Every structure is written in C-alpha cells, then in structure tokens.
Amino acid sequence: MSVRYAILGLLHYRNMHGYEIKRHIENHFGSMWTINYGQIYPNLKSMEEEGCITLDNVTPSERGGPHKKLYAITPMGQEKFKTWLESEENTRISLRDPFLMRFIFFGFGNQEQALANIDNQLKIQEKQLESRRQHLKRWQARGKYVRLVAELGEEFNSGYIKWLKRARQEIMDIQDD
Amino acid sequence: MSVRYAILGLLHYRNMHGYEIKRHIENHFGSMWTINYGQIYPNLKSMEEEGCITLDNVTPSERGGPHKKLYAITPMGQEKFKTWLESEENTRISLRDPFLMRFIFFGFGNQEQALANIDNQLKIQEKQLESRRQHLKRWQARGKYVRLVAELGEEFNSGYIKWLKRARQEIMDIQDD
DNA sequence: TCTACCATGTAATCTGTTACATGATTGC
DNA sequence: GCAATCATGTAACAGATTACATGGTAGA
The missing domain is CATH 1.10.287 (Helix Hairpins)
Incomplete structure (x- = not known):
C-alpha cells in the first residue's frame, strides 16, 4: 500500500489536505502515477484512526459542514515511514500499457x-x-x-x-x- | 480487462491450456507483465461460458479428475479480438515501482x-x-x-x-x- | 526418494477506478 | 452570471495478488 507511504512522505514537507496530496502525487512524482479521491480520502481517514496522521486544522466554511482539513504527520507516522524508507522491497518494472x-x-x-x-x-x-x-x-x-x-x-x-x-x-x- | 484479450490473442497462435498461457504472458510479452492463476483460470471459465473460447481437448489423468484442458478460440472470440485490436484505447505509461x-x-x-x-x-x-x-x-x-x-x-x-x-x-x- | 516443474482451481483480500453527490471560491 | 477550479466524500465495481488445496510427471 504505497499510497499511504506517499502521503506520509508528502506530509514531511508540510501539512496538506487531501486535494493537495492528489495534485502533488500526480504532478510531482515524475507524472508517472495517477491517483483518485477514492484512494486518498478513505486512506486519510483510516490513517488518522491508526494514529499515523492527525488533523492539524479544520477551516470551516461559513454556513455548513467542515471544509479543508489539514493533516499533519505524527511521530508514529514518522516511525512507520522511516521503516518503509529503509526497506528493500523491490519489484520488476511493470509496464501495463x-x-x-x-x-x-x-x-x-x-x-x-x-x-x-x-x-x-x-x-x-x-x-x-x-x-x-x-x-x-x-x-x-x-x-x-x-x-x-x-x-x-x-x-x-x-x-x-x-x-x-x-x-x-x-x-x-x-x-x- | 486486457487479460482476456491477451488470452484471445495467444490462442491465435495455437490452442493452449492455462498454465501455458501464464508462461507465455510472463516470458513472451517482453517480460513486462506478471500474471497469476487467480486471473487466468476464472477468466478462462467465464470466457468459455460466454462462448469466446471453447474446450478443444481434455486429457484426463489415469485415475482422478480431468487434467490439462486445451482451449481454442471460437469465431465469436475472433470477432471480439478484432474489434479490440482496432480500437485506439490508450493510456499514459504508468510506472508503479x-x-x-x-x-x-x-x-x-x-x-x-x-x-x-x-x-x-x-x-x-x-x-x-x-x-x-x-x-x-x-x-x-x-x-x-x-x-x-x-x-x-x-x-x-x-x-x-x-x-x-x-x-x-x-x-x-x-x-x- | 526427493526436487523441480507441470497442471488446475478457489477464497480472501487488497488495490484501483468510475461515477456520483455536494458545495465553496475565484476570475472573467 | 458562468465556468473553472477548489474541496470532501461514498458506493459500486473492476482488477490483481496471495495463500491455499490438490495432484501428476520427469529426472537426478
């Protein structure tokens, strides 16, 4: 589940919300990955429950529900990220074109x-x-x-x-x- | 679902059984794809039900159940394959490494x-x-x-x-x- | 005899995609 | 006022992986 690690990695730069994370993955990873909200938001939710990330700030919209949720990495998340970074899990390049x-x-x-x-x-x-x-x-x-x-x-x-x-x-x- | 078309394509060369199809996909497609039996056999089954492929021959083992099922492409399968071959469905190269x-x-x-x-x-x-x-x-x-x-x-x-x-x-x- | 490889299959799980629903904000 | 983009989320589906279960055959 490398999407989760990508999120943890990006949160090292600065706190981000889901929309920004999607954009980052698509634009700044050599334009080699695509990702959708169907992966981002459920993962953010479960990662928060696990304690890898935490809500830093929620900017509410004037009238209505919460809006723009900023996430930050927790020490536990940093620990998990570090372990993954040092791992040597490798696969062949797979080109499904x-x-x-x-x-x-x-x-x-x-x-x-x-x-x-x-x-x-x-x-x-x-x-x-x-x-x-x-x-x-x-x-x-x-x-x-x-x-x-x-x-x-x-x-x-x-x-x-x-x-x-x-x-x-x-x-x-x-x-x- | 390009696995199905890969199977139809390979059956143009000659009749094959599941094990051979797997080997072919892994070795002869530039070693760029991997595939598992969890994809091969269920697909062969449903493709046979749909009438794209047909059992050409079943070599039974002496005592016990059927063994080595040879599949052949049907005219309907050839039709479907041709339509796919002429399509221009294209995606960006995605490199998930x-x-x-x-x-x-x-x-x-x-x-x-x-x-x-x-x-x-x-x-x-x-x-x-x-x-x-x-x-x-x-x-x-x-x-x-x-x-x-x-x-x-x-x-x-x-x-x-x-x-x-x-x-x-x-x-x-x-x-x- | 034992290992490697041939051969078929299923179930559970994980991953990824598409489509939908909702609403705010910004710039023309 | 309208279009584009920002922003969050869910449900259904499609696709891929892993693990398991079973047994045959060929050669060292």
Whole structure:
C-alpha cells in the first residue's frame, strides 16, 4: 500500500489536505502515477484512526459542514515511514500499457491499422513529453531526488517515442516477417 | 480487462491450456507483465461460458479428475479480438515501482541508506537485463511485433540502469541540494 | 526418494477506478 | 452570471495478488 507511504512522505514537507496530496502525487512524482479521491480520502481517514496522521486544522466554511482539513504527520507516522524508507522491497518494472498489449498482436490485423495506431500513440507520447519537459523546467529546484525521478520519466518517454518511430519504420520496410 | 484479450490473442497462435498461457504472458510479452492463476483460470471459465473460447481437448489423468484442458478460440472470440485490436484505447505509461516511490523520499533518510538501496536495485536490474538479453536471443525469430516489444523492454531496462548509475553519482557528488 | 516443474482451481483480500453527490471560491 | 477550479466524500465495481488445496510427471 504505497499510497499511504506517499502521503506520509508528502506530509514531511508540510501539512496538506487531501486535494493537495492528489495534485502533488500526480504532478510531482515524475507524472508517472495517477491517483483518485477514492484512494486518498478513505486512506486519510483510516490513517488518522491508526494514529499515523492527525488533523492539524479544520477551516470551516461559513454556513455548513467542515471544509479543508489539514493533516499533519505524527511521530508514529514518522516511525512507520522511516521503516518503509529503509526497506528493500523491490519489484520488476511493470509496464501495463494497453497500447503495447495490442501492439504485440498487430500481426493478426492489417498493416494500415497498425500504422494508424502507432501514429496515434506517437501523438499522445509526444504531447506527454512536451508537458513533462515544461514540468521539469518548473520543478528543477525541488531537490535532487524529485528532479531525478522527473528526468527518468522524461527518458522513458523519449525512449518510447524513439522506439515507436523505429517500430513504424520496420513495419513499413519489411512487408513479411 | 486486457487479460482476456491477451488470452484471445495467444490462442491465435495455437490452442493452449492455462498454465501455458501464464508462461507465455510472463516470458513472451517482453517480460513486462506478471500474471497469476487467480486471473487466468476464472477468466478462462467465464470466457468459455460466454462462448469466446471453447474446450478443444481434455486429457484426463489415469485415475482422478480431468487434467490439462486445451482451449481454442471460437469465431465469436475472433470477432471480439478484432474489434479490440482496432480500437485506439490508450493510456499514459504508468510506472508503479516501489523503489522509485521510496527514491523520491531518500532526502528524508540518510545517504548511506540511499546508496545501499540504489546498489541493491542496480543488482536486480542488471540481473533482469541479462535474462532479457538471453530471452531476446531465443525469441528473435518469433515475429517482428513480439521482437520489437522485447527490444523495448531491453531499452527501458538498460535506460533504467544508466539512470540508476547517474543518480548514484549525483548523490555522492553533491552532499547538499 | 526427493526436487523441480507441470497442471488446475478457489477464497480472501487488497488495490484501483468510475461515477456520483455536494458545495465553496475565484476570475472573467 | 458562468465556468473553472477548489474541496470532501461514498458506493459500486473492476482488477490483481496471495495463500491455499490438490495432484501428476520427469529426472537426478
């Protein structure tokens, strides 16, 4: 459950509320993860119950229920985070990409379809690379670890694009394989 | 649910049983996916009920229940597969790597721990690259699409290693950031 | 004989996604 | 006044992992 540790990690920088945590995970982790409120809020709730985090401040809205809940990490949360940080749990890189899954079977379809599909993927990846680069510029000063992960994201992205172009060429060159 | 399409795709090559499908997905898809029986067998069952695949042959063991169920794709399965293959469902590459998640927060731990953690990851990645290369040699003749995906796996893998080495160097060089 | 691998399956659990519901605030 | 974005939350569902249970076969 690394979402919980991501939250504990982010709370080391400063106290945050759920909405901010989501934004941070999506933007500042090299744009390699997505996350939804369905994960954030239930986790914040259970982590508070366990005592890893605590409510620092609740800004109520004028009329109506509570609004903007600021969370802070507790000493217990810091302890748990430290243990996790020092652990050596490692898995292989897993790349679950629906496009690649289809790509493997392009031999069972027709060539034009395959090329159109590749062009579409190229467009998406190029757009993503552009936004990654913009992001890197803005976040370069955020500490070397964050920057390095953003750089890895960029490298994977541009490597993927190069590969797509090469794949496209190979499919056009050799009709039969 | 791309597992189902992966199964339909593999059954285009030849009839297979669950165990083989698992092996194929793990070894021949560029070693980028893992899968477990908890996904394979229930899916085979429901796909058979839906009529996408059919039992071709059941080799019974001498005494005891059925053994080795060979599945074949049906015309309906081929239809479904074709529709999926021509679709353009695309998502961003998502890289959920527990190591990278920890890496981002290495600034909150100590340097030696970070370096040891990186060295460990390097060892794992290098071992994986070696097995990928062995695999590529054996599978080069399996058709260009399969080969290309295997090559992408190799490129990601060696890119990751290069990045790990650079990250290690940067962490050693600059004490403060 | 024992180990490794072949082979099928289920149940419990965990994780992640989508869709919905609600309402405040900010800027044009 | 309206759109975009800030903000919190839940319910239903989909997908993946782990652990368990069972037994066969091949080779050292």
